[in-house]
Amino acid sequence: MRKEVVDGLFPAIAGTLLLILTSIIWAIPIGVASGIYLAEYCNLKWKPVFNFLLDLLAGIPSILVGLFGFAVSVFLHKHLSEHIYPCFLISTLALACLVLPYIIRTTEQSLVDLPFFVKTTGLALGASRLQNILLILIPYNLSRIISGIILAIGRCAEDTAVIMLTGVVAMAGIPNSLLSQYEALPFYIFYISSDYNSQEELMKGFGACIILLSICVFLFTLSHLLKRKAAIRFAIHTLILPERKVMFRQNPNIETRNKFEYQMTK
Amino acid sequence: MKPFIEKFAEKGFLFSAILSASITISILSFMLFFSLPLFKGGEVAEFFTFGWNPYEGRFGILPMMAGTGIIAFLALFIATPFGIGCSALISVFPKQSFGIFLRKAVEFMTGIPTVIHGFVAIFLLVPFIREIFEKGTGICVLSASIMLAFLILPTIVLFLSDAFNAVPKSYLDAADSLGATPVQKLIYVIIPSTWKGIISGLVLAAGRAVGDTLISLMIAGNALQIPRGLDDAARTLTAHIALIIASDYESPEFKSIFICGLILFFFTTLIVLFLRLLGHFKILRDR
Known part of the structure; x- marks a missing residue:
């Protein structure tokens, strides 16, 4: 029984799901906290610096992030412990x-x-800054x-360049510790495309493609629906003020209105 | 006196912001740290030559830079007309359900994994190209450029259709009242007034084309040469980084990939600075 499972796509699927889960656990707290800081606390002196560095990070090719992970593991291998190789932890x-x-x-x-x-x-009713953020602003916009x-989870699922340099291998089974190597769907597809021996393996590659595609499409649609829900809710709530009502009549496009709103609050 | 928890939370938010911003700096410093011995030894000039042959001790990365440039330029060349056409169809011509459907489809294209683009291209595009050229394997600069054009098309279309949407309504009304057809409106009003947006969109797409690894790794052929024609194989900087897995961490091959990394990093910096020059801050929002 176990042998059959190991031979199929299951380790790759499990590897991808674990990879997504672990990376998103690292990224959510830091990401949301940084977003809150940039929106609510940061002063105008430091904001451009943060914005520039984050723009740069967003623009960096993913292979460079992978190379960074690889370099970190080499560095740790040399200076900390001989047992550290590119592994699941570094990838996440x-x-x-x-x-x-x-x-x-x-x-x-x-x-x-x-x-x-x-x-x-909230502030006018006596809430402190933190209470205002955590109890009013974030729940108000939670779906967005x-x-x-x-969307970030989708990026995690599809990215191949990063994991290729940081420890993914073609045959490893399900990862049993943070420091072990693992399999993942995108890398499996890449591996099959460059090195398949039989028609059966090729079919497995197409199967992996379909699974990965349906994961990504599902996440993408979900993200889109939530964004739409947030936009509709936003439109309904801001319609209360009369001058906005006029604006809405002139320009019923929600996205353009959001931009306008943004300029006004700036 | 603020309560303790408020102060603590503020410090926590500040800390995570600094942490995420410092990732960029640490990526740069790791690249510098690993390529520093080369700068010290004065061997850098050696890397900017045309020959790559580890057995003879030649490590020129210019072929890869040329490959990157050619493939990215061709992809942009193919994608630009399609991009402008699609975004005009979405934003300029009278709003029909087709325009909305097209935008949804293009947004959907951004969600498809790159590796699937490559996988499909190997089995659909490459045999087709092979038949056209009637020689070689079909794995060449042209296939990679076409597939890369597909990949960057959504970036261009979404960016441009937003830019076209932002044209002041009074301009369009003025053109309409003078009796302009939609095509005339596009050519004489919208494109001249959004040239900044068009250039920014193309620069952003160029950044994506240069930074993409999988397409060029899978279907550009990875040959160590400067491509002489559309049917030649080539290797890009990103594919070069992915291909060199040297076990010897002190070898020049290994260090050369950090030079490639530095070049890509500076290219990204240039793109970000250029977009800021044109007035686009917070690039992710525009993607």
């Missing part, structure tokens, strides 16, 4: 670095885009933040 950390900017940007933007009255009502996180 590198993937977390890759998707951090997405989470930070959506969190920050969703907080910045909030209408002025939502931002100030989650849509960003889901």
Whole structure:
């Protein structure tokens, strides 16, 4: 029984899911906290610096993030312990670095885009700054933040360049510790495409493609639906003010209106 | 006096922001750290030559830079007309359900994994290209460029259709009242007034084309030469990084990939700075 399972795609699927789960566990707290800091606390002196560095991180090719992970593991191998090789842990950390900017940007933007009255009502009622953020602003925009996180999960699932340099292998079975090597779907597809011996293996490659594609499509659709829900809710809530009602009549496109709103709050 | 928890939370938020910003700096410093011995030894000039042959001790990475440039340029060349056409169809011409459907489809394209693009290209595009050239394997610069064009098309289309949407309505109304057809409106009003947006979109797409690894690794052929024609194989910087897995961490091959990394890093920096020059901050929002 066990042998049959090991021979199939199961280790790759399990590896991908574990990879996504672990990287997102690293990335969510740091990403959301940084987004909150940039939207609510950061002063104008430091904001450009943070923005520039995060833009750069978002623009860096994913292979460089992989190379960074690889370099870190080489560095640790030399200076800390002989037992550290590129492994599952390094991969998840590198993937977390890759998707951090997405989470930070959506969190920050969703907080910045909030209408002025939502931002100030809690404060006027005596809530402290932290209470205002955690109890009012974030729940108000939760679906948009989650849509960003889901998009980040999708990036984790599809990325091949990062894991290729940080410890994924073609045959490893299910990872049994953080320091072991593992399999993943995108790498399996890449491996099959370059080195298949039989028609059966090729069919397995197409199977892996379909599974990966359906994971990504599912995540993408979910993220889109949540974003749409947030936009509709946003539109309904901001319709309360009369001058906004006029604006809406002139320009019923929700996305353009959001931009306008953003400019007004700036 | 703020309560302890408030202060603690603020410090925590600050710490995570600094942590995430410092990732960029540490990526740069790791690249520098590993390629520093080369700068010290004065061997850097050796890397910017045309020959790569580890057995003879030649480690020129110029062929890879040329391959990257050619493939990215060709991809951009193929994708630009399609990109402008699609975004015009989405934003300029009278809103129809087809435009909305097209935008949804393009957004959907951004969600497809790169590795699947490559996998499909190997079995659909490559045999087709092979038949056209009637020689070679079909794994060549042209296939990689076409597939890369597919990959960067959504970036261009989404960026441009947003830019086209942002044209002031008064301009369009003025053109309409003078009796302009939609095509005339596009050529004489919208494109001149959004040239900044068009250039930014293309630069962003160029950044994606240069940074992509899988497509060029799978279907560009990875040959160590400067491609002389569309049917030649080539290797890009990103594919070079992925291919060199040297067990000897002190070897020049191993160090050369960090030089490649530095070049890619500086290219990204240039793109980000250029986009800022054109007034686009927070690039991710535009993607």
